[in-house]
Amino acid sequence: MMRLLPYILPLVYTAPPSGPGGPNAYFYGWEVLTYVRYLVDAYLRQYSWQVQTSLVIITLCSLMILILAAVFTQRMMSRNKRDRLFELCSARFEEPFREVLAAKEKWPHEEIEYVCKVDTSALQTFDPATFARLIVKIRLEHSNEVFLPNMQRLCNMTGVQAFMEYNMVKGRNVEMTLQILITLPIRISEGALAAYTGSRSRRTRELARSYYGFCSKTEPFHYVMQDVNESFQMWYPTMLHRLVGWHHAKGHPVPRFLTLAQQSENSERKALFISEIPYWGDEREKRGIREYLTSPDPKCRSAAIQALAIIGDPDSEAELVANYTFQFPEAKRETLLAVAKINTGKQTEFFKEAYLQSSSQNTRAVALSCLFNYGPEGRKAFHELAHVGLDDSKFFEQIESTEAKAEGKELKMRV
Amino acid sequence: MWEDILYIYGYLIFFYSLTLILSYVMLLILSYIHSSKYMKWTNDHICYAVEGSPFAPGVSVVAGAYNEEKTIVDNVQSLLQMDYPNFEVVIVNDGSKDKTLELLIENFDLEETPYEYVQRIHCKPFKRLFRSSNEKYRQLTVVDKVNGGSKADAINGGLNVVRTPYFVNTDVDCILARDAIKHCIFPILQDETIIAVSGTMSMSNGATTENGVIVEISPSNHPIPLFQDLEYKRSFLVGKMGWSQINAMNNVSGGYGLFSTEVVLSAGGYASDSFAEDMDMITRMMGFCLEQKRPYRVVQIPHTCCWTEGPDNVKVLKRQRIRWGRGLIQHMWKHRYMIFNPRYKRLGLITMPYTLLFEFLAPIIEAVGLITMIFLVFTYSINWKTFWILFSAIYAFSLTLSFFVIFYDYMAGGSYNKSISYIKLVIAAMFEPIIYHPMIVYFSLRGYYNYLTNKTASWGVMVRKGTKKRT
16 A cells, blocks of 8 residues: 555545546546546536535435435345344244243253254254354243253254354354343353453443353352452343342352442442342351441342342341341331231231331331231231221222222232 | 525524434434444343343333223233243323223222322322232232323332332333333343333234233334334434443333332422423432432443334324424423533433434424425425435435445344234335425424413323234
């Protein structure tokens, strides 16, 4: 390119020729462009600059329309082709794949081949991208299950795993590939992922680190531990929950969340780790939650109360009740709901007192709702309170009616 | 003297047009950047991230209904079929005079439920609250209130019973995509500072539905809804999408938008006296966040979340656009203190001035241009060659813009499945600048005039034809 510069520069900066030297003038190479520029200049010079600008706009727009039409047609054709391929693939493999993925146990290769009515080598002749699309579609039908036993094997046999690895190594559609890998999820070579866990693009980095938990055999919770003091976005709890669930379902050890909560200095993280304990923690960890009932951090307190409600351990009831008076209003309501959920049947008086002592209308409503659902004793106390004469008659009617007809929807709905 | 005035005027108008063209080019680039970023998220990943999650935030779908007996049952059925793990539907019967409420009670097994109503934002008096005794419709709540004469008042009535952190503001005649909430909540999962998410809207006039769900969609065969479809796409996929990239959106449509309940309530809820309640609400929400020095973002997503039935004749279109024009001038006057006010940052220095110069003033400038042209014709002072060149430049740019919009729509997943549908849109794009646009300019000016002369305004009645039903 540098060698060509001496030839290009004089042409670019040469002044336009004064005109063709008669009917037999010939132009070669750059002269043609120079002549065209001369003609355009000569044509535009007769107009005002407003008209010149308008003519430029018309030319640019016409060119743009032609380019758009060409690109649009090409995209439409390639999308139609992909869709046709997907339809063909679905017609033949959707039902067999669904059967394979719905299985509760791991199947051997032969069984999968038998169900699909095709051997592995023949399967790998199909387009793996289309297979990936089909498998993701079926996977979403099972989105409540974190682990599908035959997913890895099916992806291996269909060439999807190799296709994903190839994309990652070659850097093709990395973000899309990572999203598919997280959705399935399947393991690929850790080396193929290594380049992206420290990517400069925040989105790629976050996706890669999320997927790292599924991919790594040596230290799957590396980034959970590393980011223990970092704040996080709303998608993170779901992803962490799925990751831990996946390992749990596979029988792998999962982190000690109580230890992580103690280690973290970020209150949101602490609260998140506490809220994961009821699902994956052992008895000792579950008991350890109680120490957070008096935590100076309101987020940790709330998380601890909610976690105890999920665990439903009657032993924690006394501590919840004992700490009730010292909680802030939101935590008071959560405590009431937690005690109602544990439901030992011994706390009717507690709910009554909570109703009578509270200055907050919301807290009174929650206390009444809990009382109404707290067995025959609670129901009786609810009706007794209705005659106390507090200015809450509409509330009593509302709770009685709502709880009976719509199961306390507005109180139970997570807000 | 007159010649000098006309000369300066010509220069000013030319600069105005060039600036407008440049602003559209900038919006095209910004919208491309914004939509490419969003489209890197696959639909499957978005669904998987939200589906079955115990952490999905609660969302209420709030819709006002006034004399909607023809479509109410189908539309509520459609709303109840939303695919989201934690949502409820709140229908506000805004004092309907027809059988809207009776049909709801009958079809959804509603029973009056005592309710301790606390008015958190102002609206006309609450009458009753209904819930379904049928487990199938457990997510449905119907609020019956006195007619407030505006959509804003109805939505405020609904907001007074909403307890979820986010709510969707929609019209009961709108058909929502089943995954609409998932797509709108997804950006919030990435960034909690988002206070509102606008989903792309399209016309349902050519749609076929089955049990309240769209099964086939093609552009309408009537020219008016077809032009509107193109106009909507341009507004959502280029205008809003571009502004969203630099966090300077000026409106989240009242037809479909997801909002933070807390910010809406803190900003005082919807203004019942506004004729552009959606634009007014988002401006006040942004103003509130700026005054509180609270970070915020308002986002547009390219996914088509909602289909709405547009006016299919000039009479109804005229009434709608006069109301919009009136709403715009009212909005600009009400929030005039924000214009060029550095305290309101992008809202005051970009969004509001742009709305003033290129949305509010555009119809006035176009009308003055037309009058000037007529004057020049009658005084034999027009250079026809120049005129046609200038006209062609504007027409070519308008056509290119529409082509980009159609292309963006296709790239964003496509509103339509068949190629013929896009050909219809291309044909509409050819005629829109010369048939539809002048009408819109005229209706906007009528709206301004009605506002300035204090002419009594009404929302009017739009007779719904509904969609084709598959049997």
